[in-house]
Amino acid sequence: xLELQGIAVSPGVAIGKVLILDREGYRITRSQIDSxxxxxxxxxxxxxxxxxSKRLDQHRxxxxxxxxxxxxxxxxxxxxxxxxxxxxxxxxxxxxxxCYSAEFAISSVLTRYAQAFRRxxxxxxxxxxxxxxxxxxxxLEALGGQPTSSTTxxxxxxxxxxxxxxxxTANLDRKFVIGFCTEAGGGSSHTAIVARGLxxxxxxxxxxxxxxxxxxxxxxxxxxxxxxxxxxxxxVLDEFRQRIAAxxxxxxxxxxxxxxxxxxQDGIRVSLLANIEFPNEIEACKQRGAEGxxxxxxxxxxxxxxxxxxxEQQYEAYFRVATEMHGLPVVLRTLDLGADKVAQxxxxxxxxxxxxxxxxxxLSLRHPKLFRTxxxxxxxxxxxxxxxxxxxMITTLHELRTARMLLRQVADDLAEEGAPIPxxxxxxxxxxxxxxxxxxxxxxxxVDFISIGTNDLIQYTLAVDRCNEFVADLYxxxxxxxxxxxxxxxxxxNQRGVEVSVCGEMSSxxxxxxxxxxMGVRTLSAPPAALPQVKHAVRNVTLEDCQQLxxxxxEFSTAREVEGxxxxxxxxxxxxxxxxx
Amino acid sequence: MPSRLEKVVTVTNPxxxxxxxxxxLVRTASRFECRIELEKDGQxxxxxxxLGILTLGATQGCEIRLVADGPDAGLALAxxxxxxxxxxxxxxxxxxxxxxxxx
Numbered sequence: 311x312l313e314l315q316g317i318a319v320s321p322g323v324a325i326g327k328v329l330i331l332d333r334e335g336y337r338i339t340r341s342q343i344d345s346x347x348x349x350x351x352x353x354x355x356x357x358x359x360x361x362x363s364k365r366l367d368q369h370r371x372x373x374x375x376x377x378x379x380x381x382x383x384x385x386x387x388x389x390x391x392x393x394x395x396x397x398x399x400x401x402x403x404x405x406x407x408x409c410y411s412a413e414f415a416i417s418s419v420l421t422r423y424a425q426a427f428r429r430x431x432x433x434x435x436x437x438x439x440x441x442x443x444x445x446x447x448x449x450l451e452a453l454g455g456q457p458t459s460s461t462t463x464x465x466x467x468x469x470x471x472x473x474x475x476x477x478x479t480a481n482l483d484r485k486f487v488i489g490f491c492t493e494a495g496g497g498s499s500h501t502a503i504v505a506r507g508l509x510x511x512x513x514x515x516x517x518x519x520x521x522x523x524x525x526x527x528x529x530x531x532x533x534x535x536x537x538x539x540x541x542x543x544x545x546v547l548d549e550f551r552q553r554i555a556a557x558x559x560x561x562x563x564x565x566x567x568x569x570x571x572x573x574x575q576d577g578i579r580v581s582l583l584a585n586i587e588f589p590n591e592i593e594a595c596k597q598r599g600a601e602g603x604x605x606x607x608x609x610x611x612x613x614x615x616x617x618x619x620x621x622e623q624q625y626e627a628y629f630r631v632a633t634e635m636h637g638l639p640v641v642l643r644t645l646d647l648g649a650d651k652v653a654q655x656x657x658x659x660x661x662x663x664x665x666x667x668x669x670x671x672x673l674s675l676r677h678p679k680l681f682r683t684x685x686x687x688x689x690x691x692x693x694x695x696x697x698x699x700x701x702x703m704i705t706t707l708h709e710l711r712t713a714r715m716l717l718r719q720v721a722d723d724l725a726e727e728g729a730p731i732p733x734x735x736x737x738x739x740x741x742x743x744x745x746x747x748x749x750x751x752x753x754x755x756x757v758d759f760i761s762i763g764t765n766d767l768i769q770y771t772l773a774v775d776r777c778n779e780f781v782a783d784l785y786x787x788x789x790x791x792x793x794x795x796x797x798x799x800x801x802x803x804n805q806r807g808v809e810v811s812v813c814g815e816m817s818s819x820x821x822x823x824x825x826x827x828x829m830g831v832r833t834l835s836a837p838p839a840a841l842p843q844v845k846h847a848v849r850n851v852t853l854e855d856c857q858q859l860x861x862x863x864x865e866f867s868t869a870r871e872v873e874g875x876x877x878x879x880x881x882x883x884x885x886x887x888x889x890x891x
Numbered sequence: 892m893p894s895r896l897e898k899v900v901t902v903t904n905p906x907x908x909x910x911x912x913x914x915x916l917v918r919t920a921s922r923f924e925c926r927i928e929l930e931k932d933g934q935x936x937x938x939x940x941x942l943g944i945l946t947l948g949a950t951q952g953c954e955i956r957l958v959a960d961g962p963d964a965g966l967a968l969a970x971x972x973x974x975x976x977x978x979x980x981x982x983x984x985x986x987x988x989x990x991x992x993x994x
């Protein structure tokens with residue numbers, strides 16, 4: 311038995327058999343071999359290298375003839391990589407000294423090279439990372455590997471990987487995957503958001519551990535505390551199974567308040583909406599008593615598919631959400647692609663600073679055809695429910711106006727075609743860039759509602775890449791600078807009588823939810839699974855409690871003081887929520 | 892005859908040491924018996940390892956120290972240094988645009 315600590319990103323406990331995936335989604339059946347099999351494994355790898363080299367040679371010859379020498383040269387270089395003596399030394403050493411399987415040795419070493427290339431500044435060098443992966447794929451195929459899609463697991467499994475992208479996470483086979491755990495990653499990555507959306511217990515940022523996994527062994531992933539237990543003994547297994555049972559009864563208690571309003575003890579009503587990524591989460595919204603969808607992250611339709619979704623496919627998804635919510639409001643956020651959410655269908659050039667680059671509304675405005683298709687689908691679906699449109703990452707007024715203009719054009723086109731579309735679809739914007747907060751007086755006159763996206767607001771205010779594990783500790787929602795910007799936005803919106811909600815991760819933490827209510831927020835949007843606890847918190851305090859919380863929190867000068875104060879005050883207000891977990 | 896020789900060269904071609912030049916370096920180095928290493932800013936890599944050479948991330952203007960150790964060290968250094976001074980033959984030949992190929 312071995313216990314490891316990582317970052318808890320999605321609550322719940324998963325107990326299952328291990329399933330290791332490599333970076334390309336190839337399933338690595340085992341990471342370790344018996345020491346007696348080492349020479350056999352070495353021979354397997356040698357044969358695979360020879361086979362892969364033969365295949366690359368064919369590619370080289372074919373492409374030289376059909377396309378030209380410059381393409382043939384790429385395969386020649388791939389072949390050179392495959393025959394690289396340093397690579398061979400490392401592979402054979404890992405098999406010989408550490409009993410790695412051939413697949414795992416290949417994947418571990420090449421992952422390291424791919425990372426090294428990504429760290430080198432120039433875009434051209436980062437491209438080499440994909441060459442390395444190409445070589446890896448050829449080798450794994452030569453070893454008889456198959457992509458996971460064709461070899462799904464047939465028992466409840468916990469997926470282990472160095473890292474998972476949001477789209478890989480979204481594509482995990484929910485029938486058998488019950489949780490996951492990665493070596494890399496940070497607490498606020500989109501992967502974490504998807505995991506919460508799918509309600510899969512998950513722990514990330516554990517550090518290197520895949521080499522310790524034995525074939526067919528059991529693992530426990532504790533998504534509440536970030537704990538991972540390899541090969542648990544029976545006592546520990548029993549303990550966790552009991553805990554799972556206790557939690558489900560706790561969840562039942564919380565579900566008793568499902569149909570009760572989120573209202574403070576002195577009668578202040580708070581609207582609790584849900585954040586979703588996929589139409590099939592509507593069921594979870596209903597079970598948790600969501601009063602609408604406050605944030606529908608539409609880009610996940612793109613992330614999950616290899617080709618660009620058609621207007622009809624998008625329409626179907628939006629139609630489903632609109633009708634299944636039975637007239638409750640649904641805020642559709644237009645495509646928020648780019649940075650860590652890269653669609654396979656849109657070729658993106660590697661950027662030096664993707665989070666400061668061509669992402670979100672910038673990407674949509676740069677690809678008007680893509681954007682129009684989505685807007686058409688939304689407007690058509692808006693006939694069937696209370697759909698509202700929200701533009702993400704608005705930084706300048708010009709962007710907002712351009713986006714609105716495109717929307718108007720699309721509406722005109724549809725009207726001309728004779729398609730019935732509603733005339734008054736509300737249009738709002740995300741406030742998640744400091745410039746939008748500073749200029750909100752102006753923005754607010756041109757929108758029907760705003761939603762504060764705390765995740766990006768934190769990232770852009772504190773200049774911290776939330777996916778970068780080296781600076782993840784600087785990423786703090788409770789930083790006084792962030793709180794001030796949120797307060798300022800809420801004040802401007804309330805003065806103007808424009809609806810304001812908060813839809814970042816902050817809304818899903820009960821203590822922060824109360825803080826936001828104290829700042830004047832009356833609409834919170836959070837993952838469905840988090841709604842019952844937020845509601846419980848709201849129902850057991852007064853507005854004055856919340857306002858005191860907010861006014862004190864805003865006086866502090868460091869994030870640490872805010873966090874310390876919030877936690878201790880929250881424990882006084884709602885001791886059962888702190889001790890109950 | 893000294894077996895260990897060194898020579899400092901400069902990357903002259905505009906694209907730096909991308910895949911094709913690295914491939915060319917390895918192929919050239921493999922023709923000789925001596926050990927060959929490349930050093931840039933304290934990072935030392937094997938002259939027969941394409942991945943090692945690529946991780947140097949050498950761009951135009953970078954200085955690289957070539958170290959050859961063995962009986963044919965002199966010939967090897969001369970051949971490698973020529974590749975650098977000729978810009979890996981990239982100035983005149985049609986330049987393969989790295990990154991545009993199928994990956």
